[in-house]
Amino acid sequence: MLALVGAILGGCSAPGGNPPSAFRRTTDQIYVALGLSQIFGHPCYHKVEAEAGDYSEFIGKDACYRFDPPRHFEGIWRDEFEASRFFPNLDHLPAPEEDSGIWLSVDSVWNKLPPAVNEAAEKGVTTNYRIAFIGRKTSVPGHYGHMGASREDIVVHRIIEIEPLAAATPD
Structure with a gap:
């Protein structure tokens, strides 16, 4: 458990991706830190069920990333x-x-x-x-x-x- 917390806070990430600490949602931080985004989907997206077929939708930058104050x-x-x-x-x-x-x-x-x-x-x-x-x-x-x-x-x-x-x- 301590290794997981260290990986999340330490900022390891998939090649070419953002470090876990860049994300606001804990689930995104964990998926990125453990390399699970290939299984559970890209960070900052959620599944939308539609009659024509399911798809992934971006949650928006404000909900996705950590930002400094204006x-x-x-x-x-x-x-x-x-x-x-x-x-x-x-x-x-x-x-x-x-x-x-x-x-x-x-x-x-x-x-x-x-x-x-x-x-x-x-x-x-x-x-x-x-x-x-x-x-x-x-x-x-x-x-x-x-x-x-x-x-x-x-x-x-x-x-x-x-x-x-x-x-x-x-x-």
């Missing part, structure tokens, strides 16, 4: 095809190949973003924005965002300011 963030948001990168406290455009390792989740405020943001996203155009917002960052580094490629995730709860930036020009 706070003010400022920096550069790079919105691109299958990527949403946030560069905190940056006052200049990052190089195109630069990666902050921070995924910016704007789902909850998408309908409050300026129309130009939505239009650029629909066209698949990479766009940079200076942004200030209130949000919450994941408490435990892991694998977040598209394909788990980011070590942290920040969920935006309220946009304070957003301004499109000119595209970077070669030196």
Whole structure:
């Protein structure tokens, strides 16, 4: 029993997955620590029984992961095809190949973003924005965002300011 508790709190995880301490639900922590998610299903999903057939449904980030308290963030948001990168406290455009390792989740405020943001996203155009917002960052580094490629995730709860930036020009 002590080994189980140590594994859960110690943060061992499946290759490419989040450590057990990243999850809010104890069952998810145990399944990940013991490698049982292949048997009992992926963490943060629950089974939905439907007439057309059963399926798994994501419980949502707030219910799934541990987050720090809400706070003010400022920096550069790079919105691109299958990527949403946030560069905190940056006052200049990052190089195109630069990666902050921070995924910016704007789902909850998408309908409050300026129309130009939505239009650029629909066209698949990479766009940079200076942004200030209130949000919450994941408490435990892991694998977040598209394909788990980011070590942290920040969920935006309220946009304070957003301004499109000119595209970077070669030196």
